[in-house]
Amino acid sequence: VAGMFLRLLSDVRWQAANPKWRRMTCSRRSTSSTAEPHPVSLPAQAQVVICGGGIMGTSVAYHLSKLGWKDIVLLEQGRLAAGTTRFCAGIVSTARHVSVELKMADYSNKLYQQLEHETGIQTGYMKTGSISLAQTQDRLISLKRIASSLNVMGIPCEIITPKQVAQLHPLINIHDLVGAMYVPEDALVSSASVSLALATAASRNGVQIHERTSVSHVVVQKGRVTGVETDRGQIQCQYFVNCAGQWAYELGHSGEEPVNIPLHACEHFYLLTHPLKEPLASSIPTIVDHDGRIYIRNWQGGILSGGFEKNPKPLFTEGRNQLEIQNLQEDWDHFEPLLSALLRRMPDLEALQIMQLVNCPESFTPDMRCIMGESPTVRGYFVLAGMNSAGISYGGGAGKYLAEWMVNGYPSENVWPLDLKRFGTLQSSRTFLRHRVMEVMPLICDLKVPRWDFQTGRQLRTSPLYDRLDAQGARWMEKHGFERVKYFVPPGKDLLDLDQSKTFYKPDWFDIVRSEVKCCKEAVCVIDMSSFTKFEISSTGDQALESLQYLFSNDLDVPVGHVVHTGMLNEKGGYENDCSIARLSKRSFFMISPTDQQVHCWAWLKNRLPNDSNLTVEDVTWKYTALNLIGPRAVDVLSELSYAPITPEHFPSLFCKEMSVGYANGIRVMSITHTGEPGFMLYIPIEYALHVYNEVMNMGQKYGIRNAGYYALRSLRIEKFFAFWGQDLDAFTTPMECGREFQVKLEKGMQFVGQEALLEQKQNGVYKRFTMFILEDHDTDMDLWPWWGEPIFRNGRYVGKTTSSAYSYTLERHVCLGFVQHFDEKTGEELVVTTDFINQGEYEIDIAGQRFQAKAKLYPFSSLFTHRRRKDEVELSGYQRE
């Protein structure tokens, strides 16, 4: 924040060699008293320009230079480490829910620990440990789940009793605690110093750093970054990295080609006090009291305590605003609930004298995960921002991943949960962001239970049937802004209210979904699946076929009317997308992908398809309403409505036909259901949606038709061992690793992306294997339910994590899907996973510290299912339907 006031001061070239710079860390106003280093003009060109001299920008510069890129310029509008970074609380905490975030935090911790040694700059690193408190049993469960994750990553961590908490921290009132999680290696740093140390190291590696230089906009030509316009002239460059923190959104919109970076700032308050009479030991652990919404750390013998209130104050909705900046003052009345929580937690602090209440805006994102990666619209435009107040914890790791991404084409970890391309323009409305971040900020302290949905920013994208379904008791969840039905509450039945249905145990919709599943198995159900991303690819000649053959691993040169399940793989053979492609004609294809692929898949195709005016790709997602008719009687309903023969002989599995349904003509009917159950997907031009739905429901009555939702679909697909992209499959998973070799045509007569990697895997074997687990001694009514991310143990040793789970109403057991790896017992080296290795083990799944026996399976229980099977209806695909 302070940086913004410094824009008028004279320019300087920031030099690590000048010892005086260190004083900047001591005083905010030191700029005027420090002798100014001589200003150096900006270079005319560079390979990379990074905008933002906070923890993110310096970390990216540091890691890029480590990876060998030297021609880098870092621009900071004020002073280095002067924005959010300066005021950040400096807590490095590895207790994270999302696996990739946990890995980033762990890496950051290790990086900061050795940074002082590497650079000679004091970073204030102190390994204090952290204690996360639980006031309720649910909170303790949540902590135990994190503890399980930390333990299998080799991060020391234990669940402790309130008494042990009291031993670790003398000031804590433990009377309302039920337990806590202790992570002894969590640390504190001075965030500004860390940032300066990273800058120093980067500078030694050749990175040029210019302070008091503002980027006005990024110059884009033909969809590529070509330069940066600053208040001190232009720099030509190939890569631009937007690390502008809370200004990233505005900067993204400043150019002619807007880059949507959905984040929004909220005020964030923390308290600094004078030292205690007996100053706190510098090794005292940091306390995180989620139920009290506060954190408390040692600060120079006193405390630093802030939190995430229920009623956040969003700001800068209309962009950078001098008035708002000047009004960023201490707001004690706003802080009152947090102060109360602090004094309840540490009553002895009453007599402690206040130093300051710091107001430090933080930026938040629509899903509480940070934003990294390349813009889908402008090549060479990278982003790293939106840290949801965990910038210091993520800074090291996030910078590393982004640097790897730029240098190697992809990071060393699956960062899809953080990828900028998970968002589109639809998340960039200022109103949406303002409303959503007001929900996100409190969520940082809220209990994260399975299947929670955001309440703000809803009803944005809806199917034309939305009102009809809603009137019939639909309960909704949202994916990529699209409302999708979870299940239908039968008339006259009331569910618990929202708060009470937040549970780690058996949910209240259990019996509702059971009856929907039963109807799918025995009769017929309709599920509105309009949210799926739909593209049409066509050409005047063979360009479409040739391009798709190159981009997809399965053979798409099939007769017209066939549907092909195929992965869209990267060079390593990993799934960038998993889709169904129907060949509509010789020269046109209809491609169906998961809902959240809309931006990513579009960018992937655009960047790789030849620039040929005879080849067109169109996003037709909005043009079609999709109804999934699942169940053995689907065929009866459809044949009565179309007067066309659709018996398996005329309409075998994996076929696509345009036909009439009721009065409506031109409905694309495909014999797939994404569940392994018999049935059809109907792609209906939206103006016919209501008509077709009404006809289907009326005609279906005599076959027992009913509405169903995604929870039923999910149960069906998981018990059939269908993996879905975004949850089970990611850019680091190949078809070979999930038993989908049959969807790869290595011999299709032409090269395709990922072919070499897959060939190698075929010869040498795979290092992880997608496996299905049936929980054996798990009591559905009494035990905690699995979710995803649970550690898998084979013969008592950790071998991997689950990726999804569901209750199978057919098996009457929980089914978890996940990957099994094989680590050498001595060296920990990854070994090839063979079928024997999977089959010859005793497995356990760890749910919040409790282990349940599980049976491993590499193939689904097809024999258990009673419905009639057709000859070649092995529809082994499926993708996300969460």
Add this chain to the structure above:
Amino acid sequence: FYLTPPQVNSILKANEYSFKVPEFDGKNVSSVLGFDSNQLPANAPIEDRRSAATCLQTRGMLLGVFDGHAGCACAQAVSERLFYYIAVSLLPHETLLEIENAVESGRALLPILQWHKHPNDYFSKEASKLYFNSLRTYWQELIDLNSGETTDVKEALINAFKRLDNDISLEAQVGDPNSFLNYLVLRVAFSGATACVAHVDGVDLHVANTGDSRAMLGVQEEDGSWSAVNLSYDHNAQNEREVERVKMEHPKSEEKSLVKQDRLLGLLMPFRAFGDVKFKWSIDLQKRVVESGPDQLNDNEYTKFIPPNYHTPPYLTAEPEVIHHKLRPQDKFLVLATDGLWETMHRQDVARIVGEYLTGVHHQQPIAVGGYKVTLGQMHGLLTERRARISSVFEDQNAATHLIRHAVGNNEFGAVDHERLSKMLSLPEELARMYRDDITIIVVQFNSHVIGACQNEE
């Protein structure tokens, strides 16, 4: 025994009343936006009264609080009659003539006042004829006197007060053939009441006060804070000028007996009041009236009792002191209240509480620690209190109710303490009067826009 918050609220809100000046053409052209009033009894029945009315034949609005003693009869009569006396005193000669002619010829009368009454505020039906006749006599005299001069508000107020008290006295001396009425006029005269009345017309605010009720102006300073300006003087022993006045009006020999234990003749707290003929009539007159009066009066120890050292009546007057104030845009509201409020709250606190209530919580000054030494505990106490203040604001839709809540329920931090409030409100009748007095409050909110515009015109 414990009252729940809803029970407390139903007690506090039982007598609340709000009036908004109606808008014409989407605009309120009056300098008054409206008023909130409320009263909380301690005596059973309550001895306080309140009145509010808009003058229909002249401009302006009248508001008043009346604190009765030795019963409620006098306060009741004053609350019904005083505004008519004031309105008549303000009427121009032609209008008086018109009214008199209408009465004379049995035509419909021009309405003089539009009352703004709570359903519990009643008028005596039985005495209306009697009261009307006295009033008619008054305006007939005004017609005869026709001075030709334009009516001065201050003078009109003083005349009206004095005339009404005089009529009360006369009616009791004359008596009435109807025994009920006869008893009524005697009860009115033998009981007493103070009155604090405001007349607002444009930027001209007049407050006429008799007794120890009080009028206070709430002023918002430039920095948003609130201050109080007194618009009346208490007529009691604490007011030296008042003590001087009483002493001046009686021989030196009585100096010591005039004010004893801070009371007039050792008996009466207010030094000015309506009624209270025991402090106005000669001993002979008192004895004569009591003896010829109904038995109830004769048997009453109080009425028969002659105050000690009673040598040179009258000792008491109903003549008000009138203060004129030109309203400014920063004058946001006026509080009229009986001494039940002022005993428990300082006027500065009253100004702040009402001011913050009327402007909403947003105007609560932010706290800044600056260089001060503040502990976490102190800050916490302060914040809790501020929050309580805010939450109590949200509970009330009526500024007067809000003030009563604070007056009765405030703890040592100036925050409403529900437990205390509950205790105070659940006191049995016989104890209630020992812990608190009747409280009657009117909060008048001014229209700064109109006042600002008026100022600019002048």
